[in-house]
Amino acid sequence: MGQTLAQKVYEQHVVRRTEGEPDLLYIDLHLVHEVTSPQAFDGLRVAGRTVRRPDLTMATEDHNVPTLDILSPIADPVSRAQVDALRRNAAEFGIRLAPMGDRDQGIVHVIGPQLGLTQPGMTIVCGDSHTSTHGAFGALAFGIGTSEVEHVLATQTLPQYPVKQMSVTVDGELPPGVSAKDVILAVIAQIGTGGGQGHVLEYRGSTIEALSMEARMTICNMSIEAGARAGLIAPDQTTFDFLAGRPHAPQGADWDAAVAHWSTLHTDPDAVFDREVHIDAASLSPYVTWGTNPGQGLPIGASVPDPAAIVDEGDRRAAESALAYMGLTAGTPLREIDVDTVFLGSCTNGRIEDLRVAAALLKGRKVDAHTRMLVVPGSVAVKLQAEEEGLDRVFLDAGAEWRGAGCSMCLGMNPDQLKPGERSASTSNRNFQGRQGKGGRTHLVSPAVAAATALTGKLTAPADLETAGV
């Protein structure tokens, strides 16, 4: 029987396999940020251990970083102490760090691919559940907890068991205004937040093959929101073209050797998946979430669902509590929901292509007078690229705020937060209660819906703008 792509990458990294024990898996790249690492470094110090492979480890500051006045010390003393701890740890253990102000700084899942550190067939981990983003390159990439961060720092390996395999096949042409974000929100709405639990997802089919690397990263990023630890896409010419010439990509004869290997990284025709899911791209429209988990999403033309119509008791209770928290009434058309804030950014949708899509809609128009729009590039490099293309002027002229790079309002560990009761349309990945600020209410959307919503102040599809006359 053939192997899936994920099985191939997994098997190529087994250091040791013994009956009755987990496999010991080698880790090719360990990305580190300030939030989930300090206790791991403390653990190393207490045990007198070193970092085995600092040359396979890369750190950056992203979760706590302010997006205004970024060259001044961080005002919040607790955030500052955490960032300072990472700086001390990186210096003490010899790890490369891209700190605030550095041209390589940014969200950990944006800088890995941008530097060419993320390559097909690698195993990549980070103390961050959105590590699945790197699966877009055909890497086996997953989030880990702090104990595992310590384990990888000390040994460059992780004990792992093989997981089940699920294929998510998306075929057909996406309708205009429908993007990768809508695809993944539709997938999660279909299989649920626990649907991928215990599986790695492989996204395949003609729709996926036609996507850019940025769009593929958006899809793989939210695999965790379907409960899967990892999601990946077979590398192809689009992948190779993205990587060619990046600072850490192989060069010359090494490039040829790498491409020869990468070209073997695909699921064999006779491989068997434990579960298969199919999505018809042509049937999709822009998706928005109405509830407090990412599976509670619907096409924007729908209305807020009525919990009373939900048969499963657990799902009904969850829907009732979500509507109470979100301040929504069953039957309200999603398009009639007013938002206060639009957040464009995050490891899901903070890359240059996301900014271009939003800017194209905002060009020559004005953000609604009662709506605030925050544009937060995923990295310094994305910010500089956008400025070179003049996108910053488009955002500023439209009345949006143009900020520095970081995780920002995706989880509000920095000052960018919703106030209690405020409602956002957000291109991030989680609409959990309080995620963007205590009492804040989040609707997950694509960059195009975010931009259209900013213009009208209500959840809006890009195609609605013509009729709305904005």
Added chain:
Amino acid sequence: MDAFTTHTGTAAPLRRSNVDTDQIIPAEYLKRITRTGFEDGLFVAWRTNEPEFVLNQPQYAGASILVAGPDFGTGSSREHAVWALLDGGFRVVISSRFGDIFRNNSTKAGLLTVLLSQEEVELLWKELEADPDLEVTVDLEAGEVRYGARVVGFQVDGYTRWRLLEGLDDVGLTERHLEDVTAFEERRPAWLPRSQPASA
């Protein structure tokens, strides 16, 4: 990590599904660089805003076993969620489905996560709501949850069970095999990326 063999205590019925790790402990508590003292962040939004929340009810205040709905611990990889539960006095969480990373983290820090069918969870909820003082025993050695006259078996893979029973941490175990790691490193292709600046 503290060893886990068997635990007897009272239990709290948390009738909610999809309890993500942001609800277990919000991001603002993750700015700390210590590994203990997270009990103040445990379910803080619900403890603050919802009087009917199970842990706000005095009859469940001393619970050390949490019986939760499906998809407990989804979302963020923050191990702080496990630490907060331990700091808040919990030694066991029972659910019919856990977030993978949360479950993995729990085995590293000595919080036992027990997988039971949703029917068993519902049954236990009803018993706990009828009798909040019901004593529940979770026996890892025997792989059993026991309360009243009821005995329910559960599975934990043999290796994880052994580690929990002995209170062993993984790094020390892996260090016994570093020669295998070195041998693997010698076989890795030379073109794989390294993190030093390309110019260095």
